[in-house]
Amino acid sequence: MSEDDDILRRRQLFEEFAQRYEQQQELLFFPKPNWTFPHPFVAWAALHDDREACWGPPARTLAELRMYALSWAIRSKVNWEDKINDKEIMEKWRAEAEKQQESLPRPEKLTRRMIDFVLEELPAYARLVDSETGIQAGPFDAIWFSDRLLSDDLVSALRTEALKLEDVPECLKDWHPRSNGQVLDLVHPSLYPVVYGRTHLRDSALVEAPGPDPKWEPARKPGESPAKGSFSHWISPDSAYYWLAKDSLSENHCWLPSDFSVAASGEVSLVSPYINNLHPRKHAGLYTIIQRVVGSFVPLFERVLSQVNGTDRDLLRHGQDDPAPGSGRIERRRIYAHMTGYPWKYIGTQVPCIWGEHAGEVRWPEEFENTEAMHDAINLLPEAQDVYNQVLERSIVPYSLRGKTIQCIIKLANIHLTPEKSEYPGGSWHVEGMLNERIVASGIYYYDEENISESRLAFRVTTTAPPYHQQNDELCAEIVYGMRRHSQPAQDLGSIVTSAGRALAWPNIYQHRVAPFHLLDNTRHGHRKIMAIFLVDPSLDPIPSATTIPPQQIEWVIYAMEEAHQDPLSHISKLPVELLHLICAELEDVEGSRYISRAMAEAIRLDLMDERKAFAHTREKEFRWSFDMCEH
Incomplete structure (x- = not known):
């Protein structure tokens, strides 16, 4: 050449x-x-x-992670914060750390400066x-x-x-x-x-899934866009990150x-x-x-x-x-x-x-x-x-x-x-x-x-x-x-x-x-x-x-009604027990009810678990994405 x-x-x-x-x-x-x-x-x-x-x-760097590991090994010892004031113990720890490096390949060794830095940092941890x-x-x-x-x-x-x-x-x-x-x-x-679209707020309104303008986000004036970089902006369609936010948000639970x-x-x-x-x-x-x-x-x-x-x-x-x-x-x-x-x-x-x-x-x-x-x-x-x-x-x-x-x-x-x-x-x-x-x-x-x-x-x-x-x-x-x-x-x-x-x-x-x-x-x-x-x-x-x-557990409602039935000052106490049981049974079958039976709650839990399992699988790229070392 x-x-x-x-x-x-x-x-x-x-x-x-x-x-x-x-x-x-x-x-x-x-x-x-x-x-x-x-x-x-x-x-x-x-x-x-x-x-x-x-x-x-x-x-x-791996070197820094190894320094953390050495520091943690020392700080896992009993009364380490007192022992660092003993020069003899500190020298012993230094010698032990240096001895451990002898059998390691050169790139994996902690140098004397690294070991010294870890030991010098210990008083800062102690403080x-x-x-x-x-x-x-x-x-x-x-x-x-x-x-x-x-x-x-x-x-x-x-x-x-x-x-x-x-x-x-x-x-x-x-x-x-x-x-x-x-x-x-x-x-x-x-x-x-x-459960979005099913769970009720105290004013009986349904809780909506997060979106471009969820009801539980801060109120904005008509036509006003969310502040750039805010949570609302991040999940709005005009955000460059919208698709990722949407994938990271559950639309159900x-x-x-x-x-x-x-x-x-x-x-x-x-x-x-x-x-x-x-x-x-x-x-x-x-x-x-x-x-x-x-x-x-x-x-x-x-x-x-x-x-x-x-x-x-x-x-x-x-x-x-x-x-x-x-x-x-x-x-x-x-x-x-x-x-x-x-x-x-x-x-x-x-x-x-x-x-x-x-x-x-x-x-x-x-x-x-x-x-x-x-x-x-x-x-x-x-x-x-x-x-x-x-x-x-x-x-x-x-x-x-x-x-x-x-x-x-x-x-x-x-x-x-x-x-x-x-x-x-x-x-x-x-x-x-x-x-x-x-x-x-x-x-x-x-x-x-x-x-x-x-x-x-x-x-x-x-x-x-x-x-x-x-x-x-x-x-x-x-x-x-x-x-x-x-x-x-x-x-x-x-x-x-x-x-x-x-x-x-x-x-x-x-x-x-x-x-x-x-x-x-x-x-x-x-x-x-x-x-x-x-x-x-x-x-x-x-x-x-x-x-x-409010609580969604129908058992809690039944418990409250049974308590009220035992209270002589409550109007519910005047109801026959059989009628009380009929009322409780009917609560589960009312369309749009804010209450959920145990069986339904367990079914919802399985849906939630399946959704999050699928989410964890599909979003694994975000947690462990590939390092390519190359531009195209």
Whole structure:
């Protein structure tokens, strides 16, 4: 190849890269919906002209994920926050970490700077520990937990009151459909949900499915368009994202939250007259407990929202001088490109290319005799910053729920194992709800367990495409980010043990999965019991709730009528019992009735489950879309 041909080829490479970078920037800065918090169904969108943009969290280098794993391994130790003040222990941890690197391939090793950075960051994590509640950071950003969030008396009361929901005849126990008789629902939002076009508001109007101008969106003047970037605009036909929003919205069902008022002190009180599927008279004691538990979770949720508010508020900033948000642990470099006859062009701040050149030759595995030779050819690998740079503190922008009315969806469920069914196979990767519910964070309290092995909750997240350095450089992307051509950019974020007494909260943009567990003693029964709280996005207008929708359970109506029949001051007490029963029977058959029988509610639940199963399957692309490394 002549010198002129070589210059021409390099010029073409530069032009291709510069053009691709400009196209990426156009997508990265396409107006993102201006919601405060990231939602799993808004993290990915297809724009006009077959262009794609992703507002998911930025991809992390494998090196940074390994740094998180090392940090979490240390912070999982008992009294770690005290031990970090002991220089001898810290040196022991450093030596152990360095020893663990010896047998690893070069690209997988943590360098001395990385290990030092992790150790230097530990005091920052220690300062985040709340001595009163025990709240501290978990395995990854915005995951928080505590092993002493609830007092012993509150936990005891929760166990006692929840046991009353279990203490019913076997024929009345609500084993979750398709759970192999292992999951017992005590309170579940899929039973008696909002059914669009059937469920009534308190003024008897029907609840309509979300659409271009749903009745439960803020009122607008005639002819006025919704604010650009708002939820209403996002689901309106003139939005570039309409088709995705429409696919993410159920046209049939929505879980029904209850409204809770959060005082300045953090104390929580129920605003709604009831919690769906939990009778307020029969279970008044549990109502009091749930309010206290929700109140205890307020500081957990505030920490979750504060960290996603800081890390992901501007989700993509690869073209700025500072490192991409949430990636401040890894050293990045200002990247320039230059060709003869062209000015130097600034093309971003990125992790350096492993080959040491930004637009040089692509290297292929076939070029190398073996893996070791390939690793030896690497000129640059990701490296940690020289010193700790307050990246943890900068990832948090405080957000308070005090003084707000929040909407929470409550769930209580048990997993029961028997000698005949001694193992729980684990769950699937999922996020909670659909776009209708706008769930922004999830919280779980594990209030009881017996005779089961250790169980974990694992997390992963779909990220934006990593900022690869040149087209087709698959080796670089694989070594730096663990992603190959056409792979799905979902990165594992670690896992956490879910032992009894642990409270846990995380953002709903993270997918989660229950790991398998089994009986310790196969001759005895075992169980695990949880209370879950799904937080509706508090930065958006409220969705239909138990405040605006009366109970739909026909059994509750019958119970109220039977109570009234026992009250001598009630006119209903004067009715013959037989007539009372006839009235109750007729309620189920009235066309357009606001009440739903148990049999109908169970049928609706199956429809809801089928709809969401199909949704999860068809929208998997949004959670794990393909990383192509190529422009066409």
